[in-house]
Amino acid sequence: MMRDRILTWLEHHVTPPRVQHILRVEQLCGELAEHHQLDVEKAKQAGLMHDLAKYFKPQRLLQMAQTEGLELDEIFAGEPHLLHADVSAMVARDEFGIKDPEILEAIRNHTLGRPQMSPLSCVVYLADTLEPGRGTTPELEQLRQTCFRNLVAAVWQTGDYCLRHLVEQQRMIHPRTILTRNWAMQESKGQHRTQKASASDRISA
Numbered sequence: 001m002m003r004d005r006i007l008t009w010l011e012h013h014v015t016p017p018r019v020q021h022i023l024r025v026e027q028l029c030g031e032l033a034e035h036h037q038l039d040v041e042k043a044k045q046a047g048l049m050h051d052l053a054k055y056f057k058p059q060r061l062l063q064m065a066q067t068e069g070l071e072l073d074e075i076f077a078g079e080p081h082l083l084h085a086d087v088s089a090m091v092a093r094d095e096f097g098i099k100d101p102e103i104l105e106a107i108r109n110h111t112l113g114r115p116q117m118s119p120l121s122c123v124v125y126l127a128d129t130l131e132p133g134r135g136t137t138p139e140l141e142q143l144r145q146t147c148f149r150n151l152v153a154a155v156w157q158t159g160d161y162c163l164r165h166l167v168e169q170q171r172m173i174h175p176r177t178i179l180t181r182n183w184a185m186q187e188s189k190g191q192h193r194t195q196k197a198s199a200s201d202r203i204s205a
């Protein structure tokens, strides 16, 4: 069984608390995918593999990213840990033979997101930040509810949440985090306008 192979691999490459995080992400990915009528198996696989390279050393991350021909901007160079998303997708492909581009993209996008990312990518991005182990503040609980109502609105609000935390903790912010948030905000306002327009069409008809 593929899942058992991945779990055994994880036991050797990440810490026990991280395995627990990964299992909670897998679970939430499955729930969100089911709720939004996406492919549940794909979502769970992406969740299970999203952090494969979490504990790879900075040097290894940089070297693997270079070999892959990824463009390394100065933020990746200064914070190689951000590359664990891209590198986890490479490990999923090379170690476990995952070929499905949607699964690989969802793993790649789990940390920074990406404008126009697929609903499956949104699911993994959200599950990583909002799995129950992340805490039970009112803000997180609110975001969890939004996830089940509207994926793209949840990506917008979760983007804002992450940005606030990065600012508070004086961490580097990768431009893609902002691009993802801007995309999700516009997309979700667009949805809202379309809904309002069709509601007023109905009224005037």
Ligand SMILES: [Fe+2]
Binding pocket: 050, 051, 054, 084, 085, 110, 111, 128
């Ligand atoms: Fe991660």
Ligand SMILES: [Fe+2]
Binding pocket: 021, 025, 050, 051, 128
């Ligand atoms: Fe994670």
